Amino acid sequence: MTRIVVVGAGSIGSCVALRLAEQGAEVVLVDAREPADGLSAHGFGWVNAVDNGFEPYYRLSAEGLRAHERLAATTDGEPWFFRRGNLHWADSAEGARRLAGIADGYRAKGYPVEELDAERARRELQPGLALDGLHGPLLYYPDDAHVISDRLVSAVQARARSLGARLRTGDAVTGLLGSGRVRGVRLASGQQIEADAVVGCAGRGTRELLGHVGADVPLVEPGDDSGITVRGLLVRTSPVPVRVERVLHAPHLSIRPHSGGRLVLHCHDVDEELTEEGQDPAAAEKVLARLAEVLPGTAGAEVTVEDAFVGVRPMPADGMSVLGWVPGAESLYVVVTHSGLTLAPVLGEIAAQEVLGEPSGMAAAFRPERFAAA
Secondary structure, three states: OOEEEEEOOOHHHHHHHHHHHHOOOEEEEEEOOOHHHOHHHHOOOEEOOOOOOOHHHHHHHHHHHHHHHHHHOOOOOOOOEEOOOEEEEEOOHHHHHHHHHHHHHHHHOOOOOEEEOHHHHHHHHOOOOOOOOOEEEEEEEOOOEEEOHHHHHHHHHHHHHHOOOEEEEOOOEEEEEOOOEOOEEEEOOOOEEEOOEEEEOOHHHHHHHHHOOOOOOOEOOOOOOOOOOOEEEEEEEOOOOOOOOOEEEEOOEEEEEOHHHOEEEEOHHHHOOOOOOOOOHHHHHHHHHOHHHHOHHHOOOOOOEEEEEEEEOOOEOOOOOEEEEOOOOEOEEEEEOOOHHHHHHHHHHHHHHHHOOOOOHHHHHHOOHHHHHO
């Protein structure tokens, strides 16, 4: 039986562990902290095909939508995947032009986009929207989806454990076993776990993990001069008196349905003001204050901040996903990307396939060797 250690128990590591266990591998999933405390469990969870100008990434993310459906069909418990679309609109002429250009790009790829006026949007998709400053049509992407992120991680891990995978949390990886060929991990507790291969799904901890074998995948760091904001705040509300069933991208606030009538909120411009990880009550209240501007029915309802999570997204330096065997470190495979919740199911399928010996053509454009070549 093939023995695999997966480092990182977030959405990607959990999906890798599950797909390996399904193929009969002996899997140990390890993490320094509990899954509920990680970025994946707090993520925004918008699932969509991403048209960023790089065709292989569009194909990967489009397949990610289908992979979510495949994964959801194998897990038990409360549902976590909802394919109910995404509604997007602008409050300025410039914003409307930008959204129209994005929509045209998707249409050219055959990805469906509908244009709605305010009346139809309120009638069919979201009653009570405040759209007085609307510029241009509302754009509806019916194939987009969302996930309840903590449910996803929990359900996938439960399924993996039912197939024999072991979960070890609260015990950080402090080293890799072997020289040249990686044959396991060393934990902070002093325990060593031997394996035929190690799969690094450590997110922001990827550079430290690879550093044990003298390898590296550069990540965007908070506050550097890349112009990319990687620190982000996710705000979860108390239950609201307005029913929301799909992702809403208002001009200055993104909204995602959560469990029990709660919402998850995100603001890109507030992210740019964050200075550190951890709780930021003032920033969270600033985000929450925008909710009534989009959904006036929430005003005066004593909606509060139940949770405010500030984390740092694991963004590779060139903005693209990384997956493949680490050059110079036999038996060490790495997966690191932004949009982890969007891509976790498809990356889990690809990584498991490749670790067990079958290369994937879909992964060819995302190999870690590109950084060594640069």
